[in-house]
Amino acid sequence: MQAALSLAADGLKPVIVERSGAVGGKLRDWHRLFPTMTPAQEVLEEMAGRLEHAGVEVMLHTEVEGIGSKGVTLAEGKTLDAAAVIVASGFDIFDARLKEEYGYHVYDNVYTTVDIERMLNKGHVALHDGSAPRRIAFVHCVGSRDEKVNQRHCSKVCCITGVKQAMEMRELFPEAEIYNFYMDIRMFGPGYEELYQQAQQESGINFIRGRVSEASPTIDGRIQIKAEDTLVGRPMKMTVDMLVLIVGMKAAGGNERLAASCKGVTLAPSGFVAPKDMFAGSVETGAPGVFTAGAATAPKTIGESIAEGAMAAEKVVEYLKKAK
Numbered sequence: 420m421q422a423a424l425s426l427a428a429d430g431l432k433p434v435i436v437e438r439s440g441a442v443g444g445k446l447r448d449w450h451r452l453f454p455t456m457t458p459a460q461e462v463l464e465e466m467a468g469r470l471e472h473a474g475v476e477v478m479l480h481t482e483v484e485g486i487g488s489k490g491v492t493l494a495e496g497k498t499l500d501a502a503a504v505i506v507a508s509g510f511d512i513f514d515a516r517l518k519e520e521y522g523y524h525v526y527d528n529v530y531t532t533v534d535i536e537r538m539l540n541k542g543h544v545a546l547h548d549g550s551a552p553r554r555i556a557f558v559h560c561v562g563s564r565d566e567k568v569n570q571r572h573c574s575k576v577c578c579i580t581g582v583k584q585a586m587e588m589r590e591l592f593p594e595a596e597i598y599n600f601y602m603d604i605r606m607f608g609p610g611y612e613e614l615y616q617q618a619q620q621e622s623g624i625n626f627i628r629g630r631v632s633e634a635s636p637t638i639d640g641r642i643q644i645k646a647e648d649t650l651v652g653r654p655m656k657m658t659v660d661m662l663v664l665i666v667g668m669k670a671a672g673g674n675e676r677l678a679a680s681c682k683g684v685t686l687a688p689s690g691f692v693a694p695k696d697m698f699a700g701s702v703e704t705g706a707p708g709v710f711t712a713g714a715a716t717a718p719k720t721i722g723e724s725i726a727e728g729a730m731a732a733e734k735v736v737e738y739l740k741k742a743k
């Protein structure tokens with residue numbers, strides 16, 4: 420959206436090709452954004468309003484098959500002519516069912532952070548039977564930093580998401596005990612470390628360094644988790660009412676098809692699109708005229724994705740000037 424806005428401001432005619440029925444991507448499902456707790460809807464409405472005002476053409480329900488020499492190939496063999504392409508295809512959410520040991524979609528009351536965002540958006544967070552949880556555990560790094568599921572990268576934004584959601588749970592359930600199980604806490608962004616401190620000191624969230632190895636149901640409908648507290652080197656068990664899996668960002672499923680269609684576009688071992696170089700060419704690919712923005716190349720925050728959108732547009736303008 421930002422790339423299109425910047426291109427339109429430069430007098431060009433961007434077209435957004437969107438597979439779903441609305442622009443905004445995953446932001447449409449999020450409730451409040453870390454670390455400021457800004458409502459996601461506010462950011463979305465502002466961007467969508469600016470797009471409309473700029474008269475940017477948006478093709479909804481339209482799937483891109485690949486990138487050709489004249490633009491993009493759409494389903495049914497149609498082509499959309501374009502002098503340059505910005506790949507802003509984002510990421511997929513790790514499917515928590517692949518971590519069978521946590522029982523997602525098998526046991527009641529095992530959720531992902533994405534489920535929690537949706538529940539927060541609906542204004543109703545509760546256990547399966549409608550009651551309030553008394554003890555909640557968050558598990559960090561589900562589907563990230565995990566060779567077993569072929570996801571070796573750190574998804575970057577999920578530590579702070581876990582902190583944010585734990586604090587939101589504290590607001591909703593003042594009496595609940597809340598635990599976050601982590602391998603390391605990665606607070607890389609401005610205001611993140613401060614929020615983490617606040618979660619511990621003001622919201623009373625318990626952070627335990629340890630990996631949860633398995634979850635199993637108890638006879639009374641609760642969930643027992645096994646973990647090792649790696650700070651004291653002791654295995655531990657805990658029974659909780661709600662287990663929240665902090666799921667990571669996975670390379671978008673369509674990346675392979677995209678790379679196969681266009682010479683010069685290559686993928687990193689993680690499956691994300693490889694930038695031309697990590698420094699001065701971070702929004703360029705090895706194919707002339709093909710650029711990237713946002714999580715197509717790696718896990719990114721929303722702010723970073725917006726900044727990259729503007730940067731990719733700038734690179735397109737430069738490229739078009741040179742190509743004249």
Ligand code: SF4
Pocket residue numbers: 559560561563564572573574575576577578579603604605665667
């Ligand atoms: S950001 Fe935190 S939770 Fe997410 S993968 Fe990295 S270390 Fe794990």
